[in-house]
Amino acid sequence: DQQVKQNSPSLSVQEGRISILNCDYTNSMFDYFLWYKKYPAEGPTFLISISSIKDKNEDGRFTVFLNKSAKHLSLHIVPSQPGDSAVYFCAAFKGGNQFYFGTGTSLTVIP
Amino acid sequence: DTGVSQNPRHKITKRGQNVTFRCDPISEHNRLYWYRQTLGQGPEFLTYFQNEAQLEKSRLLSDRFSAERPKGSFSTLEIQRTEQGDSAMYLCASRLLQGRNTIYFGEGSWLTVV
Numbered sequence: 342d343q344q345v346k347q348n349s350p351s352l353s354v355q356e357g358r359i360s361i362l363n364c365d366y367t368n369s370m371f372d373y374f375l376w377y378k379k380y381p382a383e384g385p386t387f388l389i390s391i392s393s394i395k396d397k398n399e400d401g402r403f404t405v406f407l408n409k410s411a412k413h414l415s416l417h418i419v420p421s422q423p424g425d426s427a428v429y430f431c432a433a434f435k436g437g438n439q440f441y442f443g444t445g446t447s448l449t450v451i452p
Numbered sequence: 453d454t455g456v457s458q459n460p461r462h463k464i465t466k467r468g469q470n471v472t473f474r475c476d477p478i479s480e481h482n483r484l485y486w487y488r489q490t491l492g493q494g495p496e497f498l499t500y501f502q503n504e505a506q507l508e509k510s511r512l513l514s515d516r517f518s519a520e521r522p523k524g525s526f527s528t529l530e531i532q533r534t535e536q537g538d539s540a541m542y543l544c545a546s547r548l549l550q551g552r553n554t555i556y557f558g559e560g561s562w563l564t565v566v
Contacts, residue, residue, distance in 0.1 A: 345494075373553040384456075384543050384557035385495065430494050434553050438508050440485075442494035 344368045345433050347443035355451050360418040362446045364431035367412065371433040371441075376405060376416045379428045379445070388429075389416070421450045454479055456558035458544050464564045465534055472530045473561045477546030484527050485555060486519055487543040488512065495543055495557075501527060502549065534565045 346365045354360045364374075372393040377385035391398040391405045391414070398405050404417045418425055428445045457476040465471050477484045482503050487495035498517070499509045503524035513519075516534075521527040531538055541562050545555040 347494075350492075375554060377557075382560075382562070384458075384545075384560045387554055387556060390552070390554060432494075436553075438500055439497045440555055442487075442496075444492065444494045 343444075344371075345431060345441045345443040347429075347431060347446050349446050350444070351447040351449070353449045353451060354421045356423060357420045360416075360421045360425065360448055360450070362416040362418075362429050362431075362448065364414045364416075364443055365412055366414075366433050366441075368433070368435065368441075369409075369412065370435040372436065373434040374405070374407060374414050375432045375434070375440070376403075377430045377432060377442075378425075379430060385430055418448075421448075423450045423452050426450045456544055456546055456556055458542075458558035458561050460561060461559065462562045462564075464566060467536060467565055468533055470530065470532045471534060471563060472528055473542050473544075473563075475527045475529070475544030475546075475558060477526070477544070478548075478556060480548065481546035481556075482524070482549050483547045483555075484521055485545040485547075486527070486529050487545065487557075489541045489543055489560070490539075498529075498542075531563070534563075536565045539563055539565045 375390040376388040379385040407414045431443045432440045485500040486498040489495045501521040516532045519529045541560040545557045547555045
Protein backbone atom coordinates (compact mmCIF):
# COMPACT_ATOMS: atom_id res chain seq x y z
CA ASP A 342 0.00 0.00 0.00
CA GLN A 343 1.75 3.11 -1.29
CA GLN A 344 0.92 5.89 1.14
CA VAL A 345 3.14 8.43 -0.57
CA LYS A 346 2.94 8.77 -4.34
CA GLN A 347 4.94 10.60 -6.92
CA ASN A 348 3.05 10.15 -10.14
CA SER A 349 5.59 11.73 -12.46
CA PRO A 350 8.58 9.45 -12.94
CA SER A 351 10.52 12.13 -14.81
CA LEU A 352 10.63 15.85 -15.52
CA SER A 353 12.77 17.92 -17.88
CA VAL A 354 13.25 21.65 -17.41
CA GLN A 355 15.37 24.29 -19.07
CA GLU A 356 18.14 25.84 -17.00
CA GLY A 357 16.94 28.99 -15.27
CA ARG A 358 13.29 27.99 -15.34
CA ILE A 359 11.19 26.68 -12.46
CA SER A 360 11.04 22.98 -11.62
CA ILE A 361 7.90 21.77 -9.86
CA LEU A 362 7.88 18.30 -8.38
CA ASN A 363 4.66 16.91 -6.97
CA CYS A 364 3.79 14.43 -4.28
CA ASP A 365 0.48 13.08 -2.96
CA TYR A 366 -0.20 11.18 0.22
CA THR A 367 -3.14 9.21 1.52
CA ASN A 368 -2.70 9.12 5.29
CA SER A 369 -4.09 12.22 7.02
CA MET A 370 -2.08 11.33 10.14
CA PHE A 371 1.18 12.38 8.47
CA ASP A 372 2.41 15.52 10.19
CA TYR A 373 5.85 16.08 8.74
CA PHE A 374 7.05 15.97 5.17
CA LEU A 375 10.50 15.93 3.65
CA TRP A 376 12.22 16.07 0.29
CA TYR A 377 15.40 14.21 -0.48
CA LYS A 378 17.69 14.44 -3.48
CA LYS A 379 19.56 11.41 -4.75
CA TYR A 380 22.40 11.09 -7.23
CA PRO A 381 23.14 7.69 -8.81
CA ALA A 382 24.98 5.24 -6.56
CA GLU A 383 24.68 7.55 -3.56
CA GLY A 384 22.33 7.70 -0.61
CA PRO A 385 19.51 10.25 -0.47
CA THR A 386 20.47 13.70 0.83
CA PHE A 387 18.02 15.71 2.91
CA LEU A 388 16.88 18.84 1.12
CA ILE A 389 14.00 20.57 2.87
CA SER A 390 11.08 19.74 5.14
CA ILE A 391 7.77 21.13 6.31
CA SER A 392 5.57 20.58 9.31
CA SER A 393 1.84 20.09 8.83
CA ILE A 394 1.18 23.28 10.80
CA LYS A 395 2.70 25.27 7.95
CA ASP A 396 1.78 25.58 4.30
CA LYS A 397 5.10 26.85 2.98
CA ASN A 398 8.76 26.57 3.80
CA GLU A 399 11.53 28.21 1.86
CA ASP A 400 15.27 27.62 1.79
CA GLY A 401 17.19 29.47 -0.87
CA ARG A 402 16.14 28.26 -4.30
CA PHE A 403 13.93 25.54 -2.79
CA THR A 404 10.37 26.01 -1.56
CA VAL A 405 8.01 23.33 -0.38
CA PHE A 406 4.26 23.92 -0.40
CA LEU A 407 1.79 21.82 1.57
CA ASN A 408 -1.93 21.59 0.84
CA LYS A 409 -3.37 19.47 3.63
CA SER A 410 -6.91 19.46 2.34
CA ALA A 411 -5.72 18.01 -0.97
CA LYS A 412 -3.09 15.84 0.71
CA HIS A 413 -0.58 17.24 -1.72
CA LEU A 414 2.84 18.78 -1.49
CA SER A 415 5.15 20.21 -4.07
CA LEU A 416 8.78 21.22 -4.31
CA HIS A 417 9.65 24.29 -6.35
CA ILE A 418 13.19 24.89 -7.50
CA VAL A 419 13.89 28.28 -9.00
CA PRO A 420 16.01 28.96 -10.88
CA SER A 421 16.82 25.40 -11.89
CA GLN A 422 20.47 24.56 -12.43
CA PRO A 423 22.12 21.60 -14.20
CA GLY A 424 23.48 20.41 -10.84
CA ASP A 425 19.89 19.96 -9.69
CA SER A 426 19.57 16.99 -12.05
CA ALA A 427 18.90 14.05 -9.75
CA VAL A 428 16.08 11.88 -8.44
CA TYR A 429 13.88 13.60 -5.88
CA PHE A 430 11.97 11.66 -3.25
CA CYS A 431 9.26 12.98 -1.02
CA ALA A 432 8.77 11.37 2.37
CA ALA A 433 6.16 11.57 5.10
CA PHE A 434 6.26 10.93 8.83
CA LYS A 435 3.53 10.51 11.44
CA GLY A 436 5.49 10.11 14.59
CA GLY A 437 6.89 6.97 16.09
CA ASN A 438 8.93 5.15 13.61
CA GLN A 439 8.74 4.93 9.88
CA PHE A 440 9.36 7.47 7.21
CA TYR A 441 7.37 6.61 4.10
CA PHE A 442 8.87 7.40 0.73
CA GLY A 443 7.48 7.97 -2.73
CA THR A 444 8.93 6.29 -5.80
CA GLY A 445 10.84 9.36 -6.92
CA THR A 446 10.88 11.83 -9.80
CA SER A 447 13.95 12.07 -11.99
CA LEU A 448 14.66 15.71 -12.76
CA THR A 449 16.79 16.68 -15.74
CA VAL A 450 17.82 20.31 -16.06
CA ILE A 451 18.83 21.05 -19.62
CA PRO A 452 21.62 23.62 -20.03
CA ASP B 453 32.98 14.27 8.22
CA THR B 454 30.61 12.88 10.82
CA GLY B 455 27.83 11.66 8.57
CA VAL B 456 26.40 8.16 8.39
CA SER B 457 29.02 5.72 7.19
CA GLN B 458 28.30 2.42 5.47
CA ASN B 459 30.57 -0.36 4.31
CA PRO B 460 31.23 -2.09 2.12
CA ARG B 461 29.96 0.25 -0.57
CA HIS B 462 29.68 -2.55 -3.08
CA LYS B 463 29.40 -6.29 -2.67
CA ILE B 464 29.08 -8.94 -5.35
CA THR B 465 28.26 -12.37 -4.01
CA LYS B 466 27.18 -15.72 -5.32
CA ARG B 467 23.70 -16.95 -4.64
CA GLY B 468 23.54 -18.83 -1.36
CA GLN B 469 26.39 -16.96 0.30
CA ASN B 470 25.99 -14.80 3.41
CA VAL B 471 26.76 -11.09 3.41
CA THR B 472 27.02 -8.53 6.18
CA PHE B 473 26.78 -4.76 5.95
CA ARG B 474 27.87 -2.32 8.61
CA CYS B 475 26.49 1.09 9.45
CA ASP B 476 28.01 3.73 11.69
CA PRO B 477 25.39 6.38 12.43
CA ILE B 478 25.92 10.02 13.20
CA SER B 479 27.39 10.25 16.67
CA GLU B 480 24.76 10.40 19.44
CA HIS B 481 21.90 9.60 17.07
CA ASN B 482 19.84 7.15 19.02
CA ARG B 483 17.59 5.96 16.20
CA LEU B 484 19.00 3.91 13.36
CA TYR B 485 17.08 2.71 10.32
CA TRP B 486 17.69 0.23 7.55
CA TYR B 487 16.00 0.72 4.20
CA ARG B 488 16.26 -1.11 0.90
CA GLN B 489 16.03 0.50 -2.50
CA THR B 490 15.67 -1.13 -5.88
CA LEU B 491 15.70 0.53 -9.28
CA GLY B 492 12.71 2.74 -9.89
CA GLN B 493 11.49 2.50 -6.32
CA GLY B 494 11.80 4.66 -3.28
CA PRO B 495 13.50 3.51 -0.10
CA GLU B 496 11.52 0.74 1.60
CA PHE B 497 11.61 0.39 5.35
CA LEU B 498 13.22 -2.75 6.74
CA THR B 499 13.79 -2.17 10.44
CA TYR B 500 14.79 0.40 13.01
CA PHE B 501 16.54 0.57 16.38
CA GLN B 502 16.27 2.89 19.28
CA ASN B 503 19.64 2.57 20.97
CA GLU B 504 20.25 -1.19 21.05
CA ALA B 505 16.59 -2.21 20.94
CA GLN B 506 15.12 -3.32 17.62
CA LEU B 507 11.65 -1.82 17.80
CA GLU B 508 10.08 -2.67 14.47
CA LYS B 509 10.67 -4.99 11.55
CA SER B 510 8.99 -4.82 8.17
CA ARG B 511 7.44 -7.91 6.66
CA LEU B 512 10.03 -7.37 3.92
CA LEU B 513 12.59 -8.58 6.44
CA SER B 514 12.42 -12.33 5.93
CA ASP B 515 13.99 -14.74 8.38
CA ARG B 516 17.12 -14.74 6.22
CA PHE B 517 17.72 -11.16 7.31
CA SER B 518 18.97 -10.20 10.74
CA ALA B 519 19.99 -6.82 12.08
CA GLU B 520 21.78 -5.96 15.29
CA ARG B 521 22.93 -2.89 17.13
CA PRO B 522 24.66 -4.48 20.08
CA LYS B 523 25.96 -1.42 21.91
CA GLY B 524 23.58 1.16 20.59
CA SER B 525 26.20 2.57 18.24
CA PHE B 526 27.02 0.82 14.95
CA SER B 527 24.65 -1.68 13.38
CA THR B 528 25.03 -4.70 11.14
CA LEU B 529 22.61 -6.16 8.62
CA GLU B 530 23.25 -9.77 7.67
CA ILE B 531 21.60 -11.58 4.80
CA GLN B 532 21.92 -15.34 4.88
CA ARG B 533 21.62 -17.63 1.86
CA THR B 534 21.37 -14.70 -0.52
CA GLU B 535 18.98 -14.84 -3.46
CA GLN B 536 19.04 -12.85 -6.68
CA GLY B 537 16.02 -10.92 -5.47
CA ASP B 538 18.13 -9.54 -2.65
CA SER B 539 20.10 -7.45 -5.14
CA ALA B 540 19.46 -3.86 -4.11
CA MET B 541 20.98 -0.86 -2.39
CA TYR B 542 20.82 -1.17 1.38
CA LEU B 543 20.55 2.20 3.04
CA CYS B 544 21.23 3.07 6.63
CA ALA B 545 19.91 6.27 8.20
CA SER B 546 19.96 7.79 11.64
CA ARG B 547 18.23 10.52 13.59
CA LEU B 548 18.17 12.05 17.02
CA LEU B 549 14.91 11.13 18.68
CA GLN B 550 14.58 14.48 20.44
CA GLY B 551 15.63 16.45 17.41
CA ARG B 552 14.02 17.40 14.15
CA ASN B 553 11.96 14.71 12.43
CA THR B 554 14.64 14.13 9.83
CA ILE B 555 16.66 11.06 8.99
CA TYR B 556 20.09 11.30 7.45
CA PHE B 557 21.20 8.59 5.08
CA GLY B 558 24.55 7.03 4.45
CA GLU B 559 25.86 6.46 0.95
CA GLY B 560 24.39 2.99 0.78
CA SER B 561 25.73 -0.49 0.21
CA TRP B 562 25.12 -2.00 -3.20
CA LEU B 563 24.51 -5.74 -3.22
CA THR B 564 24.62 -7.77 -6.41
CA VAL B 565 23.79 -11.45 -6.13
CA VAL B 566 24.94 -13.49 -9.12
